[in-house]
Amino acid sequence: MAKFWKPGTEKPRLVEDEDGGVLFFYSTSSSSSSSFGYANNLQQQRQRLPVFKRRDAILFLVENHATTIVVGETGSGKTTQIPQYLNEGGWAESGHVIGCTQPRRLAVQSVASRVAEEMGVKLGEEVGYVIRFEDVTTPGVTRIKFLTDGVLLREMMDDPLLSKYSVIMIDEAHERSISTDIVLGLLKKIQRRRPELRLIISSATIEAKSIASFFRASKKHRGGATKELGPKTEPAIVSVEGRGFTVEINYIQEPVADYLRAAVSTVMLIHKQQTVGDILVFLTGQDDIDAGVQLLNEEAQSSGKSNGELLVLPLYSGLSRAEQDLVFSPTPRGKRKIIISTNIAETSLTLEGIVYVVDSGFSKQRFYDPLSDIENLVVAPISKASARQRAGRAGRVRPGKCFRLYTEEYYVNEMSAEGIPEMQRSNLVSCIIQLKALGIDNILGFGWPSSPSPEAMIRALEVLYSLGVLDDDAKLTSPTGFQVAEIPLDPMLSKALLASNELGCSEEMLTISAVLSVQSIWISVRGAQKQLDEAKLRFAAAEGDHVTFLNVYKGFLESGKSSKWCHKNFINYHAMKKVLETREQLKKTAQRLGIVLKSCDRDIQVIRKAITAGFFANACHLEPYSHEGKYKTVRTSQDVYIHPSSVLFRVNPKWVVYHSLVSTDRRYMRNVVTIDPTWLVEVAPHYYQYQGPGSIATLTR
DNA sequence: GAGCACTGC
Numbered sequence: 241m242a243k244f245w246k247p248g249t250e251k252p253r254l255v256e257d258e259d260g261g262v263l264f265f266y267s268t269s270s271s272s273s274s275s276f277g278y279a280n281n282l283q284q285q286r287q288r289l290p291v292f293k294r295r296d297a298i299l300f301l302v303e304n305h306a307t308t309i310v311v312g313e314t315g316s317g318k319t320t321q322i323p324q325y326l327n328e329g330g331w332a333e334s335g336h337v338i339g340c341t342q343p344r345r346l347a348v349q350s351v352a353s354r355v356a357e358e359m360g361v362k363l364g365e366e367v368g369y370v371i372r373f374e375d376v377t378t379p380g381v382t383r384i385k386f387l388t389d390g391v392l393l394r395e396m397m398d399d400p401l402l403s404k405y406s407v408i409m410i411d412e413a414h415e416r417s418i419s420t421d422i423v424l425g426l427l428k429k430i431q432r433r434r435p436e437l438r439l440i441i442s443s444a445t446i447e448a449k450s451i452a453s454f455f456r457a458s459k460k461h462r463g464g465a466t467k468e469l470g471p472k473t474e475p476a477i478v479s480v481e482g483r484g485f486t487v488e489i490n491y492i493q494e495p496v497a498d499y500l501r502a503a504v505s506t507v508m509l510i511h512k513q514q515t516v517g518d519i520l521v522f523l524t525g526q527d528d529i530d531a532g533v534q535l536l537n538e539e540a541q542s543s544g545k546s547n548g549e550l551l552v553l554p555l556y557s558g559l560s561r562a563e564q565d566l567v568f569s570p571t572p573r574g575k576r577k578i579i580i581s582t583n584i585a586e587t588s589l590t591l592e593g594i595v596y597v598v599d600s601g602f603s604k605q606r607f608y609d610p611l612s613d614i615e616n617l618v619v620a621p622i623s624k625a626s627a628r629q630r631a632g633r634a635g636r637v638r639p640g641k642c643f644r645l646y647t648e649e650y651y652v653n654e655m656s657a658e659g660i661p662e663m664q665r666s667n668l669v670s671c672i673i674q675l676k677a678l679g680i681d682n683i684l685g686f687g688w689p690s691s692p693s694p695e696a697m698i699r700a701l702e703v704l705y706s707l708g709v710l711d712d713d714a715k716l717t718s719p720t721g722f723q724v725a726e727i728p729l730d731p732m733l734s735k736a737l738l739a740s741n742e743l744g745c746s747e748e749m750l751t752i753s754a755v756l757s758v759q760s761i762w763i764s765v766r767g768a769q770k771q772l773d774e775a776k777l778r779f780a781a782a783e784g785d786h787v788t789f790l791n792v793y794k795g796f797l798e799s800g801k802s803s804k805w806c807h808k809n810f811i812n813y814h815a816m817k818k819v820l821e822t823r824e825q826l827k828k829t830a831q832r833l834g835i836v837l838k839s840c841d842r843d844i845q846v847i848r849k850a851i852t853a854g855f856f857a858n859a860c861h862l863e864p865y866s867h868e869g870k871y872k873t874v875r876t877s878q879d880v881y882i883h884p885s886s887v888l889f890r891v892n893p894k895w896v897v898y899h900s901l902v903s904t905d906r907r908y909m910r911n912v913v914t915i916d917p918t919w920l921v922e923v924a925p926h927y928y929q930y931q932g933p934g935s936i937a938t939l940t941r
Numbered sequence: 942g943a944g945c946a947c948t949g950c
Binding site: 343344345372373388389390391393394415417418419524525526527556557558582583584586587588603604605606617619662670674727728729757760764769825883884885889890902904905906908910 | 942943944945946947948949950
């Protein structure tokens with residue numbers, strides 16, 4: 241058994257951090273001396289990880305502090321090792337579970353199987369994981385459990401105090417996703433009720449301070465362990481070194497006007513002047529990237545001698561699986577691979593063999609405007625934290641270089657330290673219904689890690705009120721509110737699903753909901769647009785996109801869920817498999833809520849009515865005498881158009897409801913369905929009033 | 942006739 245600190249023995253040495261107030265440990269023991277009589281490879285590897293030097297310190301701090309913040313760059317081994325240290329330190333005794341969350345499903349699965357391997361146990365027994373659609377744990381046996389933070393949130397609905405956990409580690413907290421932030425806010429509340437619960441928050445360097453100050457109790461609540469029993473409330477911070485190689489940072493001398501051209505010439509310069517090694521270029525989106533790939537190929541052609549030496553590959557989520565796989569294939573001998581990527585390579589995917597990074601300094605970010613209730617995707621400057629993360633991608637295999645397409649002066653003086661948390665850039669409807677379901681009544685006064693704007697919160701409350709999910713006192717209605725909260729869908733879609741039960745078309749609405757939950761069921765093929773449009777016509781329904789989805793689903797089932805059939809019809813097979821999974825999960829939830837599975841057998845009208853019952857706020861009517869298909873939203877009289885990808889594009893029916901808006905030079909409605917305007921008053925009499933034939937208005941509230 | 946950074950339940 242390896243050495244670790246035990247309560248009651250002499251404690252490790254602690255020193256005050258010069259930044260004030262926080263505990264900081266430095267190692268006193270000669271770390272990995274052989275306390276093993278024999279050591280297999282895995283155990284030796286474990287001890288070589290940088291985090292091993294902090295093993296005793298981490299166990300000591302977790303014992304004595306309610307919250308421990310572990311600061312460390314990638315490669316420290318904290319994710320795989322800390323849960324094992326806790327297990328070795330006795331935190332999974334008497335049926336308790338050590339939980340560790342990750343923001344992404346793939347990370348949950350790979351970390352869990354790695355830890356199971358290191359412990360020599362079968363995955364799903366002592367070490368398990370839970371992600372949506374997959375529970376690989378054995379209750380009563382599983383001691384270390386990896387899960388997405390979204391799953392942890394769902395668990396709180398059944399067990400608000402998370403009573404089976406003794407320690408919960410929130411990994412990658414610096415990414416500040418919506419669910420991480422909600423989890424952090426709720427865990428802080430749980431700690432007041434369960435002082436014995438220990439939290440470990442893992443974060444990258446820059447963000448650690450704001451997270452520490454969030455967990456630092458306000459002065460009047462602060463109590464030391466000297467007077468009372470139990471852990472200190474003051475969060476401890478321990479830092480763990482990373483394992484990355486040094487990355488030399490280069491800045492551009494003068495600001496550039498066109499980062500695309502600058503990126504291309506920088507790549508060519510690296511190729512001419514620097515030794516072998518692949519190059520990763522960060523641009524913003526598909527357009528930029530495709531243009532960049534083309535420019536680079538032209539440059540390589542014209543520069544003659546390097547012709548054929550460059551292998552230029554695009555990388556973004558919209559690519560097919562096969563196209564994405566190209567990026568991971570080994571670089572052919574004598575070639576230099578250049579990957580031009582979106583933010584996907586910043587956190588979600590890890591590329592091996594990258595030695596040079598070119599950072600444009602921009603990414604596409606979502607911003608939400610509560611007044612128009614629209615989420616926009618805009619190209620915006622990245623933060624210092626992102627810039628560091630991008631640079632770090634160059635130092636995974638050997639020392640690397642990062643070329644920033646902005647000046648050092650800009651980096652130092654103008655770039656913000658941290659990005660804006662997702663919570664402050666998003667529509668909050670789903671977030672707020674979850675908090676309500678967890679019994680958080682005072683939304684405005686909730687202890688948010690970063691509070692969203694009051695306007696955004698009020699807008700979300702209004703939407704939930706109009707859906708009949710919240711009552712006049714802003715409490716969840718029964719049963720609708722509780723049911724909508726239980727269904728893992730956007731609340732408007734959940735409401736439509738509930739309505740479909742009354743209208744007798746729940747089978748159809750389950751399918752539609754599942755399809756709307758995946759990115760797109762169509763294959764995006766550049767250069768084969770015409771064939772895609774023709775394929776779509778085979779399924780197109782006059783009533784709109786939602787009914788078209790039903791036709792696709794039916795065809796897919798009739799084909800025997802065939803991938804060949806999908807390929808032939810320009811349908812994304814992987815997306816359809818996800819539709820099946822999602823539909824199955826929704827079906828189970830729906831049945832638990834007492835929804836009766838029933839098909840309306842091609843009575844399309846009730847399906848459209850059910851959709852309207854959820855999406856009535858998105859009703860639009862065609863402008864009379866409009867020759868360009870201009871619609872106005874009923875609620876705010878904004879100009880909107882049917883998106884060219886919709887089967888109703890250029891059909892322009894008089895009345896429609898849309899599922900979502902995308903905003904570019906115009907506002908486009910994606911996924912629209914035709915409605916009869918009288919339904920609006922029928923399904924939402926509190927929201928609309930009838931003003932004579934063909935005229936509906938929102939009620940002023 | 943246009944264009945979807947990335948996750949998650």
